[in-house]
Amino acid sequence: MMTGKREVGEQGLPKIPQEAFDWYDEYAHGDIDRRTFLQRLGTLGIAGLGIAAVSRGLMPNYALAEQVSFNDPDIKASYIEFDAPQGHGRARGYLVVPAGVTAESRAPAVLVAHENRGLNPYIKDVARRLAKAGYVALAPDALFSLGGYPGNDDEGRAMQRELDRGKIEGDFAAAARLLKQHEFSTGKVGMVGFCFGGYLTNQLSALLPDVIDAGAPYYGTPPQADIANIKAPLQLHFAELDKRVNGYWPDYEAALKQAKVDYTAYIYPGVNHGFHNDSTARYEEKSAELAWSRTLEFFAQQLQS
Incomplete structure (x- = not known):
């Protein structure tokens, strides 16, 4: 494989x-x-x-994590705030739209969920990559209620640990619903997340079965919500050397099968947790590029048909 x-x-x-x-x-x-x-x-x-x-x-070097510039003429990037009544009341996210998309020529949407440290430059670049591929992408910052991503991961991790997980889920749920109804969106919503964001992708697929149309969690733990509620097809990505997350997979897979969830799982040999993150030494280019190409193909099949 x-x-x-x-x-x-x-x-x-x-x-x-x-x-x-x-x-x-x-x-x-x-x-x-x-x-x-x-x-x-x-x-x-x-x-x-x-x-x-x-x-x-x-440690991450975010100078390495820019594949698509915020000045790229094919995209338009901005920050938006929105109501999150089940979260922290107000939330903020990085919205990136393909340059040619309007309310008349709408595009599918993808919600991007960050790791356990806030909206860092790597995750913003992932949103830009999605917009470059033709999707309306929104990457919320769970740390907005505390002032936003602080500029380094150590502080970001400490800040995110202070937050109630349920309220973070509420912020991202509000973002998913926003994308479902956004004027530039076709109403089809995918979700991709990494690490904690992989968990969020699994969780929101179960919590919002009528909102999430496709989920692509990267090295994410199973949802705490009822797996039987998941309607969206899932494409799950795991790193072979990631013992912590992989330990959950046998039971999660059994539950997905029992619930008859449409899923595909890939385990990438010889790579570590975080192998898609091109700002750290854990990055493995061939595995990351293959996983990302699979994700884009998956979203094309599920969101553009």
């Missing part, structure tokens, strides 16, 4: 050991603190790389 494994040391630097990726995943999801993460890195003794270099290699 997939081509080879990720080699991190492709510029002549020593390869970062798998343990470092595993510990970073624990750190990124709040299972260990930064001090513990750095202490563990110090036990590796990687020849040619100090703790700071390994840490920098694992």
